[in-house]
Amino acid sequence: MTGLERLLGEGRDRWRRLDELLDVADRSPEWELGPERMREIVRLYRIAAADLNRALALTADPEILVPLNALVGRAYRFVYGARRAEPVRGRLARFFAREIPAAFRRARGAVLTATLAFGLGAVLGFAAVAVRPALAEDLVPGAFFSASPRERVAEIERREERISSVREAAQFGSMLYTHNIQVAFLAFALAAATLLGGLWLLFWNGLILGAVAAAYVLDGVGLFFVAWVGPHGALELPSIIFAGAAGLVAGRAFLLPGERSRGAALRAVFPTVWCMLVGTAATLVLAGLIEGSFSQLSAKSIPYPVKIAVALVLFSALAVFLFGRRGDDEEPAS
Amino acid sequence: MRLRDARRIETPEHVKVRLEAAGPGSRFLALLLDVFVVAALATLFASGARIVLPGALEDLAATTFSFVLAFAYPVWFEVRREGRTLGKQALGLRVVDARGLPIGIEQSFVRNVARGLDFLPAFYALGGTVALLDRDGRRLGDLLADTLVVRDRRTQTGALPAAVAATAGLEVDPELARRARNRVTLDERELLAALLSRAGKLDERARYDLMEQAGDHFRQKLELDLPHLSGEALVRALAVAVAPRR
Numbered sequence: 001m002t003g004l005e006r007l008l009g010e011g012r013d014r015w016r017r018l019d020e021l022l023d024v025a026d027r028s029p030e031w032e033l034g035p036e037r038m039r040e041i042v043r044l045y046r047i048a049a050a051d052l053n054r055a056l057a058l059t060a061d062p063e064i065l066v067p068l069n070a071l072v073g074r075a076y077r078f079v080y081g082a083r084r085a086e087p088v089r090g091r092l093a094r095f096f097a098r099e100i101p102a103a104f105r106r107a108r109g110a111v112l113t114a115t116l117a118f119g120l121g122a123v124l125g126f127a128a129v130a131v132r133p134a135l136a137e138d139l140v141p142g143a144f145f146s147a148s149p150r151e152r153v154a155e156i157e158r159r160e161e162r163i164s165s166v167r168e169a170a171q172f173g174s175m176l177y178t179h180n181i182q183v184a185f186l187a188f189a190l191a192a193a194t195l196l197g198g199l200w201l202l203f204w205n206g207l208i209l210g211a212v213a214a215a216y217v218l219d220g221v222g223l224f225f226v227a228w229v230g231p232h233g234a235l236e237l238p239s240i241i242f243a244g245a246a247g248l249v250a251g252r253a254f255l256l257p258g259e260r261s262r263g264a265a266l267r268a269v270f271p272t273v274w275c276m277l278v279g280t281a282a283t284l285v286l287a288g289l290i291e292g293s294f295s296q297l298s299a300k301s302i303p304y305p306v307k308i309a310v311a312l313v314l315f316s317a318l319a320v321f322l323f324g325r326r327g328d329d330e331e332p333a334s
Numbered sequence: 335m336r337l338r339d340a341r342r343i344e345t346p347e348h349v350k351v352r353l354e355a356a357g358p359g360s361r362f363l364a365l366l367l368d369v370f371v372v373a374a375l376a377t378l379f380a381s382g383a384r385i386v387l388p389g390a391l392e393d394l395a396a397t398t399f400s401f402v403l404a405f406a407y408p409v410w411f412e413v414r415r416e417g418r419t420l421g422k423q424a425l426g427l428r429v430v431d432a433r434g435l436p437i438g439i440e441q442s443f444v445r446n447v448a449r450g451l452d453f454l455p456a457f458y459a460l461g462g463t464v465a466l467l468d469r470d471g472r473r474l475g476d477l478l479a480d481t482l483v484v485r486d487r488r489t490q491t492g493a494l495p496a497a498v499a500a501t502a503g504l505e506v507d508p509e510l511a512r513r514a515r516n517r518v519t520l521d522e523r524e525l526l527a528a529l530l531s532r533a534g535k536l537d538e539r540a541r542y543d544l545m546e547q548a549g550d551h552f553r554q555k556l557e558l559d560l561p562h563l564s565g566e567a568l569v570r571a572l573a574v575a576v577a578p579r580r
Contacts, residue, residue, distance in 0.1 A: 004516070026416070049349040056350070059516040061576075062523065070486070073351045073434060077416065080346070081436040170394035178401040182450060189451035192444075192478050250444070254478055263432050263480040270440035270479075277447060 004058040011051045015071055018044040022074055045075035095275070096282075103275030104242070104322040107249050114191075114245040117199045118237075121206025122213075129214035139211035149219040162296050169293035177288025180236060181281050184243035188277060191247025195255055198247045205240060227304035230311030232291035235318060239283045246276035283318065290314075340521075341470055341482070343434040352520075353434055355470040356483040358462065360425045367421030372407050376400035405446055412442040418486075426486045429476075441479040448475035506575045513556045514575035522552075526573045533566070545569055 021041050025033055052072045055064055104111065129136045137145060146152040156162075163169045191198020209229075216225035250266065250273045257265035294302070294310070340354045380396040387395055411419040416436050417429040429445070431437050437445075452461025452473045461473035470482045506514075518526070529548055533541055542565075549565025552558070552572055560568065 049345055052351075053349050060519045060522075061515045062520050065520070069352050072345070072349060073353070076345050076351060076434060077430070077436045165390070167390040167393070170390060171397075174394045174397040178397055181401070185447045186450045189448040189474070189478070192448065193451060193474055250478060266478070266480045270438070270444065274440035274443050277443065 002058075004055070004064075007051060007054055007058065008064065011048075011068075014044055015048060015051070015068065018048055018075060019071055022071075022078060025078060041075065042079055045072070045079050048072050048075060095278075099271075100275045100279040101322050101325060103272045104279065105325075106272050107245055107276060108323065110245040110248040110252075111242065113248060114199075114202055114241045117202040117244070118206035118241050121203035121208075122210035123206075125207035125210025125212075126214040127210075128207075129211045130218065133215070133218055136211055136215040140208060140215065144208070144212050146215070149216045149221050149225075153216075153221045153224045157298050157300065161298060161301060163293055169289075169296075171292075172296075173289040173292025175288075176291050177285045180239070180284045180288055184240055184280055184284060185277070187240060188243045188247040188250070188280075191244050192250035192254060192273075195248060195251040198244050198251065202241065202244045209237070223304050223308075224299075226311070227299075227307040228295060230295075231307050231314065232287045232295045234311040234315035235283050235287035236291065238315070238318060239280045239287060242276055242280045242283075246273050246280065249273055249276070279322070341432075343432075345434075351434055353430065353482070353484045355472075356425075356427045356485050358465060358471060360427060360485075361471075361483055364419070364421035364425040364427055367424055368408065368419050371420055372400075372403055375407075376403055379403075405443070408446050409439060409442045412437055412446075413439050422483070427483050428486050429481050429483050432480045432482055437479070437481050441481055445475035445479035445481050448478050451475075506571045510556070510558065510560075510571060511575035513558070514572045517556055518552070518572060518576050522555075523576050526569060526576065529569055530573055541566070 018041065021037055021044070024037070025041065048068070049072050052065075052068050055068055059065065125139060129139065163172060187198060187201050190201055213222070213225055213229075216222055249269050253265035253269045254262060260268070294307070297307075340352050342350045342352055344350050376396070376399060379399045380392075383392045383395045383399070408419050411422075412429050413436075415423070418427070422428060429437055429442070431441060449461075452458055452464070452475050454460045458473070461475065464477070465471045465473045468477070470476075472482050476482055525548065529544065533545070536544065545565035547565070549563070549568045552568060553560070558568075563571070
């Protein structure tokens with residue numbers, strides 16, 4: 001009897017048993033599987049791994065190696081794959097109340113960099129239009145450009161409210177936040193894949209905002225602009241910056257992993273990046289609903305100072321929630 | 335002499351497990367199936383929302399549901415079903431961590447969030463180009479999440495029976511057959527299948543050179559002393575020897 005025949009003779013039954021146990025494990029939660037069967041899987045996996053090593057030395061026959069390789073690969077994923085035992089509800093509460101703010105605090109360097117890129121764009125956009133008003137037409141996208149902001153404001157204040165029912169507000173709001181989340185995710189991916197591309201995108205968005213703001217301020221309707229953009233912008237603008245910042249965190253690990261392997265560097269930042277993206281998406285849902293309703297209301301319904309006060313409260317609440325607390329910021333195990 | 339590279343990961347027990355990257359065709363088909371499933375569920379929900387929910391909320395609910403589903407569907411399946419969405423399961427594919435482990439929710443989320451960038455400027459042009467350049471066929475989302483899509487079960491020697499049919503009746507020396515089965519690797523079996531299936535399309539000179547080159551390789555590898563066999567005859571004999579047994 002050759003070594004290979006002996007291995008096949010000895011191994012077949014335990015490989016079949018391991019396969020059956022993994023089938024059961026696929027169908028049932030860990031607690032239902034029980035410690036006995038868990039231990040048996042680990043024991044059989046170790047033996048099967050050793051069998052695969054022996055088989056590789058004895059033969060290249062795929063009819064033997066392929067199923068054994070697949071079995072060991074499957075058991076390896078089961079044995080070494082991380083599983084969370086904590087109930088979903090407890091984990092969700094902790095995730096939103098503690099893990100998301102902690103992630104933002106860990107990434108404050110990236111948030112600051114992204115804010116600077118956006119802020120620099122805004123200042124330059126504002127300054128460019130303030131110095132040469134004609135530039136507004138070149139810098140501001142058609143949908144936001146108005147030859148005379150003052151006339152546009154007068155028209156908005158004169159006509160009936162654009163949003164006149166809850167249905168319209170809900171429809172417009174959901175359209176806005178799904179779009180904004182897609183844009184934020186794109187900013188994240190661009191920053192993660194290229195770093196500089198993400199910074200450029202943030203700078204460019206800041207430039208447009210600064211140019212629009214300057215056009216309204218120069219035409220004497222700056223207060224309207226703040227009341228119009230403020231309530232949703234207090235959440236939406238930081239969210240776009242946060243998405244870019246999450247991209248910078250991932251991009252640094254991806255493009256500049258240092259002494260670690262790229263995979264290890266990425267895995268170390270995934271918990272931070274994931275928390276930031278979920279936090280950003282949740283904030284954008286709120287921002288979209290506000291933009292679809294409250295932001296659209298003219299001074300006839302809500303005085304400008306009230307809208308600006310709401311904007312300040314929202315921005316402060318977001319800043320305090322994310323950056324106000326100290327501690328608990330250590331890098332989580334990945 | 336390899337037709338497709340496979341990634342080998344080493345388990346903590348120092349066992350090398352082979353992961354074969356999925357091809358673009360099967361990935362695209364799996365994606366189409368998943369898009370169909372998501373679209374069907376979203377349509378079903380929108381119809382239900384119209385009946386159950388008050389008019390003010392039905393659009394909000396339908397838009398939000400279809401948007402959330404587009405992300406939640408792949409993430410849920412990839413995390414809870416060991417890397418397999420329904421489309422991937424149907425096509426025999428699986429997303430795994432680059433270490434061969436199941437992917438976590440963070441990784442799944444990142445690879446699906448980055449899909450928007452992969453899609454640009456249209457129809458996955460960017461992601462497809464990146465995948466063609468990457469040795470494991472990974473799109474940008476996979477690179478950012480450190481994941482790869484692998485074939486669940488290998489079928490690459492499936493081309494062999496057809497190639498072997500052309501050599502029906504060929505008797506193979508038992509010792510040659512034994513050595514072939516035990517020493518010819520998976521990659522080499524793919525090579526045998528490819529050589530035989532393409533032989534008819536080559537011009538005579540190229541066919542002779544290629545077969546002799548392959549023959550020399552196998553003579554050396556299997557320590558064969560068969561000077562009377564041409565390269566092509568040896569390739570055919572080996573293909574018969576290693577063809578899957580019924």
